[in-house]
Amino acid sequence: MKVSKEQAAEHHRAILHAAATLFRARGFDGTKVTDIMAEAKLTHGAFYGHFRSKSELAASACQQAFEDRLDAWGPDISLPEYLDRYITPFHRDRPGQGCPIAAFATDIARQEKPVQMQFQIGVSLFRKRISMELAAAGKHSTESNAKASTILSTMVGAIVLARSTIDRSLSARLLKETRSTITKQFAI
Amino acid sequence: MKVSKEQAAEHHRAILHAAATLFRARGFDGTKVTDIMAEAKLTHGAFYGHFRSKSELAASACQQAFEDRLDAWGPDISLPEYLDRYITPFHRDRPGQGCPIAAFATDIARQEKPVQMQFQIGVSLFRKRISMELAAAGKHSTESNAKASTILSTMVGAIVLARSTIDRSLSARLLKETRSTITKQFAI
DNA sequence: TGTACATCAGTGAACGCGCGTTCACTGATGTAC
DNA sequence: TGTACATCAGTGAACGCGCGTTCACTGATGTAC
Numbered sequence A, B: 001m002k003v004s005k006e007q008a009a010e011h012h013r014a015i016l017h018a019a020a021t022l023f024r025a026r027g028f029d030g031t032k033v034t035d036i037m038a039e040a041k042l043t044h045g046a047f048y049g050h051f052r053s054k055s056e057l058a059a060s061a062c063q064q065a066f067e068d069r070l071d072a073w074g075p076d077i078s079l080p081e082y083l084d085r086y087i088t089p090f091h092r093d094r095p096g097q098g099c100p101i102a103a104f105a106t107d108i109a110r111q112e113k114p115v116q117m118q119f120q121i122g123v124s125l126f127r128k129r130i131s132m133e134l135a136a137a138g139k140h141s142t143e144s145n146a147k148a149s150t151i152l153s154t155m156v157g158a159i160v161l162a163r164s165t166i167d168r169s170l171s172a173r174l175l176k177e178t179r180s181t182i183t184k185q186f187a188i
Numbered sequence C, D: 001t002g003t004a005c006a007t008c009a010g011t012g013a014a015c016g017c018g019c020g021t022t023c024a025c026t027g028a029t030g031t032a033c
Helices: A005-026 A033-039 A044-050 A054-072 A079-086 A100-104 A113-137 A141-164 A168-186 B005-026 B033-039 B044-049 B054-072 B079-086 B100-104 B113-137 B141-164 B168-186
Strands: none
Touching: A005 A033, A005 A044, A005 A054, A005 A100, A033 A044, A054 A100, A054 A113, A079 A113, A079 A141, A079 A168, A100 A113, A100 A141, A100 B141, A113 A141, A113 B141, A141 A168, A141 B100, A141 B113, A141 B141, A141 B168, A168 B141, A168 B168, B005 B033, B005 B054, B005 B100, B033 B044, B054 B100, B054 B113, B079 B113, B079 B141, B079 B168, B100 B113, B100 B141, B113 B141, B141 B168
């Protein structure tokens, strides 16, 4: 049965949002089109009225995930504050709402080019933001790019490792240690 | 046609080796049983004479990959030397022979328990080794566990990020910057 | 404003391909005599 | 040492399930008069 144009647009957004969440939580291949549509309260057949293919959705959902994430890092949130939120069990346990870099890390290489492009753009924006924070706060702004790379690697690595560690207390310790070591080593 | 017991054992090893390589290079789900068997110069039907299932092979191959990797880090190789090899385009471009942590990072959560267990064991051994190197070389041995976590996160994060960066020169810069920042920050 | 009809978003059955797994068969191995 | 036969590793066709995608159909929307 047909629905109103507004309703259809709402559905489109719901599908994109469901995809951005599920892809991050279960991976691209681990998420079925039917799952996404069910999450959006629709049946799978309606999918192809909204997107040309699962792969096309993957690219849009990747972009969406980065957008949401960068929006959530408001300009009032400093790098130390952001790290305090990022390197946490809370973030570890919510991959669906979490950092797309950590979520798609190894999956992305096996996706089609358009998905990789979106990922690429997201990573660049993310690193730029870190670099800017370092430059704003610190003295040696020439080093801020290099430092940003290292800090980003550490952030992503910590979440990825924490997620793959079954022992929850060991996993939490890993996060805590990493967070405090960053503070000491980079003085942030 | 039947082959000798030695030949069969050789085939078993070949399958395991092919799996350890291909799983790292293309992921668990991205690698077909047929591909593994072809790499081992056999046909897919023979697989189930050697392993009960693809999943069982995944666990063995994961263990194998860690074993190979840790064996390659001989006792004569110091942490700085190991980092010089790890955080490189060479490593980035050879996931099949590379670090299983970086290769399986996000995949592992979607595998069956036995595979996760093997991964877990491997990560622990790896971190222990880093921690020992730090304790041996440094003064503050109480901090070496925490530092080891951070360094491991950074190593894994750097390779994962470098692999997902399409622009090769940007990717190489990221590695170079991360390697040198670690030296400065941790004095190693 | 009310009615008739064309449009088109959504439904759910069905298709088809890929891949893990099974199985009847083959023929070399290696054991029994 | 040589021969006959049972064993069993490997082969490749076939099975079956899952999942992305298609399609005929439905019925509410929204336009034309």
